[in-house]
Amino acid sequence: AQTVTQSQPEMSVQEAETVTLSCTYDTSENNYYLFWYKQPPSRQMILVIRQEAYKQQNATENRFSVNFQKAAKSFSLKISDSQLGDTAMYFCAFAPDNYGQNFVFGPGTRLSVLP
Amino acid sequence: GAVVSQHPSRVICKSGTSVKIECRSLDFQATTMFWYRQFPKQSLMLMATSNEGSKATYEQGVEKDKFLINHASLTLSTLTVTSAHPEDSSFYICSALKEGALSNQPQHFGDGTRLSIL
Numbered sequence: 001a002q003t004v005t006q007s008q009p010e011m012s013v014q015e016a017e018t019v020t021l022s023c024t025y026d027t028s029e030n031n032y033y034l035f036w037y038k039q040p041p042s043r044q045m046i047l048v049i050r051q052e053a054y055k056q057q058n059a060t061e062n063r064f065s066v067n068f069q070k071a072a073k074s075f076s077l078k079i080s081d082s083q084l085g086d087t088a089m090y091f092c093a094f095a096p097d098n099y100g101q102n103f104v105f106g107p108g109t110r111l112s113v114l115p
Numbered sequence: 116g117a118v119v120s121q122h123p124s125r126v127i128c129k130s131g132t133s134v135k136i137e138c139r140s141l142d143f144q145a146t147t148m149f150w151y152r153q154f155p156k157q158s159l160m161l162m163a164t165s166n167e168g169s170k171a172t173y174e175q176g177v178e179k180d181k182f183l184i185n186h187a188s189l190t191l192s193t194l195t196v197t198s199a200h201p202e203d204s205s206f207y208i209c210s211a212l213k214e215g216a217l218s219n220q221p222q223h224f225g226d227g228t229r230l231s232i233l
Contacts, residue, residue, distance in 0.1 A: 035221055037224075042226070043153075043206060043208075043226065043227045043229075044224065044226050044227070045159075045208065045210070045224035045227075047221045050221060091158060091159070103149065103161065103222060104161075105158045105159045105160075106158060107157070107158045108157075108158050110156075
């Protein structure tokens with residue numbers, strides 16, 4: 001069974017600074033997909049970024065980028081130029097290649113961006 | 116595109132009542148929908164996978180008779196919490212996969228339903 005771990009329950013960052021959220025996972029699969037979702041106080045789940053395990057290049061989406069280390073089973077999220085609207089819970093998620101089953105979420109990291 | 120509507124957003128009802136929550140994909144067809152439960156300050160826990168035209172697949176520990184799932188069409192799945200009790204109070208979120216979605220496509224989430232049983 002796959003597991004996803006986020007070792008930082010809470011983090012804070014000053015506005016305009018950079019913060020990195022960590023995520024590690026455990027799987028015996030060779031191909032899979034990783035996601036970061038954001039859940040603001042409104043509770044809506046918003047996709048931030050995704051990475052395919054077979055791609056070596058790290059995914060980037062504007063101010064968001066990942067550091068994907070397949071051998072270490074690590075998938076950290078870097079948020080640059082943090083904005084107040086980035087305050088939210090961030091969940092790392094794993095999906096196996098047979099997508100549609102066993103979509104596993106980590107426990108989440110609560111990020112607070114301070115003015 | 117890829118909008119998922121979940122209704123109602125908030126329900127408050129008495130113990131013993133059955134509550135139905137709807138999850139609709141508004142602009143795409145979804146052969147697979149998922150139902151999650153989220154307790155305060157915790158992560159999403161998958162309850163069941165709902166497949167159009169077939170029985171839902173429940174995760175271990177989730178009572179099938181308590182949480183009835185119906186996926187009668189390619190755009191609608193419903194979760195009915197039968198004879199709800201205070202311990203069923205939680206935040207329930209659905210998500211949907213586009214029909215024919217490739218493996219790297221994300222799930223599209225509804226806005227969730229906050230269920231409070233008095």
